[in-house]
Each structure stands twice: as C-alpha cells, then as structure tokens.
Amino acid sequence: MNPICIDKNEILKRYKPIDKHTHKGIQGHALLIGGSYGKMGAACISSKAALKTGCGLVTAFIPKCGYEIVQISIPEVMVLTDVQEKFISNITFDIVPQAIGIGPGIGQELATHKAFHELLKTNKVPLVIDADALNILSQNKSWLSLLLPKTILTPHPKELERLIGKWNSEEEKITKAISFSKNYHLVIVMKGAPTHIINGDIIYENSTGNAALATAGSGDVLTGMITSLLAQSYEPINAAIVGVYLHGLTADIALPETGYQSFIASDVIANIGKAYLSIENEA
Template identity: 40%
Template sequence: MKIFSAAQIREADAYTIAHEPVSSAMLMERAAAACAGWLRARFMADTPLYIFCGKGNNGGDGLVIARLLLLRGYNVEVYVVHNSDKTSADRAANYTLLEKEHPHLLHHIHARHDFPTLAPGALVIDAIFGTGLSRPVDGWVAGILHSISELKDRHTIVAIDMPSGVMADGSSLHAPCVHARYTLSFEFYKLAFLLPENAERVGELHILPIGLHPTYIAQTTTPYHIIDEQTIRTIYQPRKPFSHKGTFGHALLIAGSFGKMGAAVLAAKACLRAGVGLLTLHVPRCGYEIIQSTVPAAMCVAEVEEQYSIHFHEGLNPAYKCIGVGPGIGTETATARSLERLLEAVKAPMVLDADALNIIGTYPALLQKVPKNSLLTPHPKEFERLFGATSDDFERLSLLGKKAVELQLYILLKGRYTAIACPDGAVYFNTTGNPGMATGGSGDVLTGILTSLLAQGYSPKAAIVFGVWLHGSAGDQAAARLSEEALLPEDIIDSLGQVFIRLSPDKRI
C-alpha cells in the first residue's frame, strides 16, 4: 500500500473528480458518509455531539457529518472556527444548506473566549484543519486547538482526516495540535501517522475507503509504502514436495556471552522456527551446554579458550548462506576486534543486531566494512549511536533513508511502525505487532527470523520486509491468545507456525 504526500492526495482527489467522474461535492459527501457511518456504529444518538469546523474542505466534511447525523436523530451542535477569511466552494455550499435547515445549531468562534462549555460525556469532532496544513497554527486559533485538547480526559475527541495542527509531511513536534482519541482518515496512511512524535495526537487510527480512482493510485510513484498481506503473499515462498534440509540453507548465529545466553537461545529457536534448513551457533564455552540442551536441532561451535565471551576469529565455513551476529555478545575490546575481522572476511549480506551495532557505534569506521545489502536492526537509541541525534522524527526518517542509500544497506528502525529503509531509496512501514512485544528478547527473535530467511535464499529486501511483518504478525497471534501484558519472546516464536499456515494457499485458517 502506498503512502502519499498531501500534494499527491489532492491530486488523487482531482483525478477521481475528473476521471470517475464525480463532483467535488459528492466526493466530500462520500468522505463524510464514511465518517458518519463509523460514528453511528460506536456512539448512541443521545450522546451530546459538538463539531468544530474550519473554513476549508475539512470544515466542509464536518458540516456534512453534522447534517447526516442530524438526519439520524443525533444531538448535534456545530461551532464554526473563523480561522480564515477565505472558504472553499464546497464548504460554503454545505454551510448554506445546514444554515437553511438548522440555523439554531450553528455557532461561531472568532476568539478563544468564544469556546463553549460542553455537556458531560460529550463527543467532540475536530474538523478544523485537514491534510493541507503546511505551517504551525498560531494566534487565537492555536488556543482553540489547546482548548479542544484539554477536553481529552473528560470527553471523546475524534479528528477528521488529521488532528488539527498536525502536518502530514513535516514535523509538528512543538506545534499546538489537537490530541484525539480517534483519527478517521481517508484511503491512505500519512507519514505523520507513522512517527512516534504524533502518537498521542493521532490516537487510534482508522483508514476509511472513499473510492479514490485506482488508476491514479497505480500510476503514481512514492518512496513510502505500508507492508500489507497482499505484498507478503507475493514474497512468501511455499515449500516444494521434494525439498530437503539443504534446500533451505545453513545459517550461522554468533551470539551469547556470560549472563546473556538467553539471547542466543531465543535467536536460535526463532531461526529454526522460521524455516532454516541447518543452523550452527558460535558461542562462548560457558554456553555450550546451554545450547546443546535447549536447542537440540542446532549444531554448536564453542570457543576453546574463551569461557565467557566470543572472539570468533577462526575461519568461516563456506557452507554458511547467512551469518547473524550480535545478540548478547557483549562489547569488550577483543569482541570488537573479532567483529572487525569478521566484517572483513564476509562478503555476503549479514544480519547485525544488538551488541554488534553497539560495537559499530563505538567504532564508526566499521560501518564502511559491513557487506553491502546487509541488514541492520537498531532500536532508536542504537540508531542514534550509529548515525547521530536528530531534532524530530521526520529528520530521523530522512537520515534513515539517506544512510541506507549512502551505505547500500537495509536499515530497520524499530518502533510501533517499524521503518525499513532500502538501498534503492524505498521505505517500508510495518503495521503488525503490538506493545506486548516491547520486552527484552523480542529483538533477538527478529534477528533469528531475518537470518533464517536470508539463509533460505530470500533476497535481502524480501527477507527484511517479510521478516519484520512475520515477527509482528506472530506477536499479534500470541497477544490474542495470551494478552499483551503476559507476552514473552518465546510466545512469538511459538506463534510463527500459525502465521505460515495463514499464508499457505492450501492451509489457510
């Protein structure tokens, strides 16, 4: 699924109006009807309802929503925020229609002191600014947005298209914005929805289809994409009947140190459960018995001299199709030197996570030695140590994409909507996963999955897109069964099979 800019969304509207064809007024009616239907399904008609409308098309959406809900018997009051002397034609027409039928329900806000006192337990609809906002709101209108946000603990706030004050394509980090409980947007995700700085403003997001023209969507390019199941089904490679363990590759995981062998165990189990044919673990001597007893399907190579840490400086078996390194290895100097030798010796794409990234953050010159098309999986703090601090999430997203292209690496930035930047400039956002996965060990599971998929022959791009989606989907399966609070990394591993069953063309559940 593509993610379009605010300008492209306006173009999509215009293309739909010209080529369906449909009038702009009817397109507004569609959008408002989708919102009104969503509201009717969740809120009773006797709920006090206040709709704050601006002077642009977002305000027009709000006016149509008011009219449609009034026809259904809802108790609606409309407050027009005079944020501009200008108005759109469709918004003006809908204002005239509502004024003719329900003049007593229309109120006007020209200053912050005009803000009304609301009935208890009210539903508040924010339709002041939409996608087109390109600069922070100031003056008394900023005060209105603040007044609406102050209601969030006592009333339910629903934003239409965008929470007012939030810009679709740029940071609104320090700008006055409405903080919504729900956001109802149309047809596409916006970049602003996917970045942490807007989490408290957007609330629970719902994307409503309004029938924008599929030809425009198909022919318009964008670097930004949402990973959806349709995409995953084009990547997933079902097993063939005459396959054998050699078909699915031999992976090497370099993981663990004294007190951190659990990371190695989790990565190994995930690697196996994700389908690798053969797995070898390279661990310190203290981890040998642990691996042999907890992961019997894996082979184990232990350090001969090092009891508590890994130096992994011996020659590598050319049979390894992929090497994953990092979970729990520590960051001592000897390990860092060994990682440097490993990066110099390996030419094929690798998976680097956790302490491998922390070592590279300490010794930045190692970044230039990472094999091209390797997969890096930092969380935000690791990303900052690798590439430097940024002032907001949009700047960090830009830096993520820049570094992926510059270094010719796949760089995954973990989060609620994990972002994957590719060497070709594309960026993919993953929507699977849940807060229950925010626990130690979840990242080790992801490392195992990615290493497994690369070893099986998936391309680096396919492996990272599929692997992140698979990891999140398994987490969702586990949370549905156990709750987010009780979710453990082992539960993600145990749920991988259910996700594969869902993808299988012959065994869907």
C-alpha cells in the same frame, strides 16, 4: 516520504512457499553468532527462531560457557564455541552458512570488537547485524565501509541514535536513515511501533505487531527470523520485510490468549507456525 505499507499483498508478492522436494541441505544453513556470560538466552532464542522460521540447519557460535546451555535448551541447533569462556574473541568456523546473524547478547569486550572487525574484513556471506554488534559498529564507524551491499542492520531507537546521531523529529530521523542507507548501501530495519524498513530512498511501514512485543529478547528473535529467511535465499530486502511482518503477526495471533503483559519472546517463536499458516491461507 510516503511509506509503502507492508500488508498481506506485499508479503504475498515476496513469500516463497516450500518446494515439496526440498531437503534440509538446500533449505539454507544459518549461523547465529551471539551470547556472553549472563546473556546466553539471546543466543538460544535467536538460533531457535532461525530454525522455526524454516532454514534447514542452524549453527550457533557462542562463548564456551554457553555450550551446555544451548545444546540442552535447543538440541536441534549445532554449536561451535569460541576459545574464550565468557565472551566471543575469535570467530572461526568450518561450515558454509548461507547467512550470518551477529550481535544478540555478545556484549562489548574489546576482544569481541576485534573478532567482529576480523569477520567484517573477510566475510562474503549475507549478514544481519543487531544489538551489541551495532553498538560496536557505532564506536568504529570506519568499519561501515567493510559491509557488503545490502547488509541488514536491525537497530532499536537507541541503537539507531548511536549509529546516525540524534534527530529532532520523525521526519528528520527518516531523512537521516535514508542518507545512511544510501551512503553505505544498507537495508535498515528501524524497529519500533511501527517498524520502518529503509532501502535507499524507499521506506516501508509494517502493519503487524503490538505492544506485547515490548519484552526482553523479542528483537533477538527477529534477528534469528531474518537470518533464517536470508539463508533460504530471500533477497535481503525481502528477508527484512517478510521477517518483520511474520514477527509482528505472531504477537497479533497470540494476543487473545496471552494478553499484552504475559507475552514473552518465546511466544513469538511458538507462534511462527501459525503466522506462516495465516500467510499460506491467503495465498
């Protein structure tokens, strides 16, 4: 059970510097499916985080009530709306995304369960599953067999418990997570302090981040970041590793200015640039 430490060396092995001839059409298009009435913020921050992590295009798929909220708060993000006002009920799109992130703020309406099920039945695009999409999956475990190999799940401890059941020790938690990852061929980002990433038998332990991240929406931001890296053609395990490292690094960089208490999820997004620069400076 010896985890591999995710430190600068591990990141430099996986980090892809920007090609100076790239353009937005080949930087990757991420689709973020999120939000419901009262939780549109989750869709805003996950899609903004995706853009700030470097993919060329981001589309947010949201319920109708979020249209102006997202367009005004992040004009760089394109928007597709569901037929329903307050929740997602039917996920259809005519774009060709290179990665999809689903879950932040979507709630658990029955129509949203159905929409998620339909997506899983037809989807061929690399996928990140978070938040309420994980909770829906926990209530419909037979759908796990629909997931493409190396789908990324990003549970916090409660979401993980809903998925794999209770554990009595850290060791048992890891053992159960490894079996789950192997059974369904999934990458599991077990968020916490520290975050562990499970890829079959291999366990990684992140070295960045601090208690400033214990704030609403910081996980929604992580979903956007990992989805963005997937859209930029990172292998799923590398998208998870680099995303988790960069996410934690933003909090380490911001801490001297914000302290623990005043750091919020938007500060993660605001510091992604500095986190990238700190990796670049080591390269």
